Amino acid sequence: MDQSRVLLRKRIYRDRHLYLMLAPVILFFLVWHYIPMWGARISFQDVRYIGQNEWVGLKHYRMLFSSPVFGRVFLNTITISAMKIGFFFPLPIVFAFLLNEVRSEGVRRGVQSVVYVPHFLSWVVIAGVFISLLASPDGAVNKVLQFVGIEPIRFMTSTRYIRWVFVVSEAWRSVGWDSILYVAAINSIPQDLYDAAYVDGATRWQQAWHITLASIVPTIITVFILNMGFFMNAGFDQVFNMMNDAVINHVDIIDTYVYRVGLTKGNFSLGTAAGLFKGVIGLFLIFTTDRLSRRVSGEGLW
């Protein structure tokens, strides 16, 4: 016992320079991540400008849950996220499959280098591009619609279409980037599996289904769990830059609510309560999906 303690002390002394190098990193995490976590306690307090904040228990949470605005915001968040997962999530998988079928290395490289680009653009730029594309009758999409005899639609201010604009712009930005993981997973499938299937007379579709898809299921599950962890985010930057007064009731999500109510209107405690509520649900979702996937497939995140 004593000996191991001496040994440990020796190892700590041996690594003293390493601790010195790690110290600023730990300090940054402490300041930028842990102090705000502690700061979130104001959701249980009334903020006083003079003197100590006053503890008020769940007052702000009760206000939050009884507010019809927050109910709508919560529903919007879930709807937009579910639409994105339902309609966008399969796209990178399909894209990776298609890419894998291309024999020409040059074509594959070229396509890949184009479709990765939008991932590196800011949401401000993407919003600007989509507004130009979709907002006015002058935009490219409306020009095409008019050409085939359809009346122009102002997509960005249409309560019917705006959420689909989110799905499409998310797809534009991420279909290439998110396919990288799947492409790599497909590339790591041993060739003999296909050779054996070919000898056994498997058709291309059978190969795609029983070998390619079956082999990348773990990757799909991992990506899905990660997405569930971000489910309550619903894409703040996207919504924030594309929202406008005409559609606000349909697109206002928890994070935009936190910004508007908490920061611009100064209801600090209420805003923090909404943010914390979102964070806790996010944690719950990621642990639940991880559990579920472990039980179903034996594959978890950790």
Place this chain on the structure above:
Amino acid sequence: MRNTPRRSIGQVFLVVFLVVFSLAMAYPIYNQLVLSLTGPRYIAAADGTTLVPRGFTLATYRAALAIPKVYLGIINSVLITAVGLVINVVLTSMGAYVLIKRDLPGRSVFMTFIVITMFFEGGLIPDYFLMRNLGLLDTYWSVILYKAVNPYYLIILMRFFAAVPRSLIEAARIDGYSEVRILFRIVIPVSVAGIATISLFYGVFHWNEYFRAMVYLTSEAKWPLQVVLRELIVSLEKAAFIGGMNYQRMAGAAEIAFKAIKASLIIIAIAPIMVFYPFVLRYFVKGRLQGSVKE
């Protein structure tokens, strides 16, 4: 799949489809480029389906760059990105180097401490209060230092550093190299791909950052380009944007060229990324793969 005949009809269809798909993906950006290069006499008639800039001119870029908000925005963005990037990369490298040492006492405690921050955060308002309490509001440091070490990128870099042969590091230790020297003289030089990858990610993060800048920086003179661009796209207050004086002087011309000015700013905001993109393309795919949480 990979052993069917080379030239099938299906293959041709697939390639045509993917090429058309890529062109469609690139088109929205291309359209902005065209609008930004269209001459003043033709800009009113130019729209989303204009394929070639008529009356080709760079005048729009000159006009855009003459707006104080815009050139200050570019300077601010470059400053924030450059200083932020150096701090990010140095800190992340130091953290990654220490944390790849498996027998470091307390390593798992430090890792847990860092990983927790990937899944939970205090939120926007506590962040704002922190900035205020640190006296960083309306200073460049507020956006430069904010979350200076990204836990995801730290883990990516750890994967790259872990691939450096242990013997190389041990030999240097025996030769009496200090840990800092080992990191900067040996580990970093042989991990170019890793450093390039996280530099790209951090660089793009800083260059594209607008929200924190909008919240923390109250003086317009400190705004990075993205905040300026956002104001132009979202607020659409043309006179306010271009500035009363300039607006009077440019009068009708400004009105018409507004579409082109907006397009030129979008292109300016994209340009630096496109310049570096080809050089880092081969690295970041690897980085994306290293970034999946699973071992």
